[in-house]
Amino acid sequence: MDFLQILLELIFGYAALFVLTKLMGKTQITQITPFDFISALILGELVGNAMYDNDIKFSKVIFAVVVWGILIFSTEIITQKKKGLRKLLEGEPSIVIRKGRIDYNVLKEVHMDINQLQHLLRSKDVFSIRECEYAIIETDGSVSVLKKPNYQNVTIRDLNLPLSPVTLPVTLILDGIIEEDNLHMIQWDKKKLLDAIQQQGFKSEKDILYAEWKEGEPLLLQSY
Secondary structure, eight states, X not given: OHHHHHHHHHHHHHHHHHHHHHHHXXXXXXTOOHHHXXXXXXXXXXXXXXXXXXXSOHHHHHHHHHHHHHXXXXXXXXXXXXXXXXXXXXXXXXXXXXXXXXXXXXXXXXXXXXXXXXXXXXXXTOOSGGGEEEXXXXXXXXXXXXXXXXXXXXXXXXXXXXOOOOOOOEEEEETTEEOHHXXXXXXXXXXXXXXXXXXXXXXXXXXXXXXXXXTTSOOEEEEO
């Protein structure tokens, strides 16, 4: 019975985490806030502790997870519908560098020191504060940077060059296996792919670690 109870709790915990992740949407991962992180930890603890505590009944686990899930989901709905409460529940971005100067008061408000700020700037390829015109600390703790004009990367628009259409690279072979769906997406068949492979000196897809197609360019092949 102990093994059966653990099995049921694992299945329920897995299903609950899966459903809540879907309900929260992709921003739950890509734009996770400190509150979201703590909420996920507590949800995991509710399920994890229940598996090893014989005094906690399965019905109580279900009740706790459901209530916690409703609270998290309600918070997300409120932040979407009520703009006034969004700042309280999720916080707001903070401009920590304004017109090339560090705002020390904002730095203290976000509980960050200069070394931490430099680390975040380096992650955006900014190795000197003199290169930065604006830096914004987002609600998830990441930084968004706007460089000064003389440090910004040159674009095609700046050079007045003709624009080329943007195409998405498509993986056709991965670990020696043909990606059939991707092959159909670019309107190729297996014969056409094998012909392209053999033209570059390979016998079959089994010899290919990675193959990438991009419109207007030769097929990229990498062997083992």
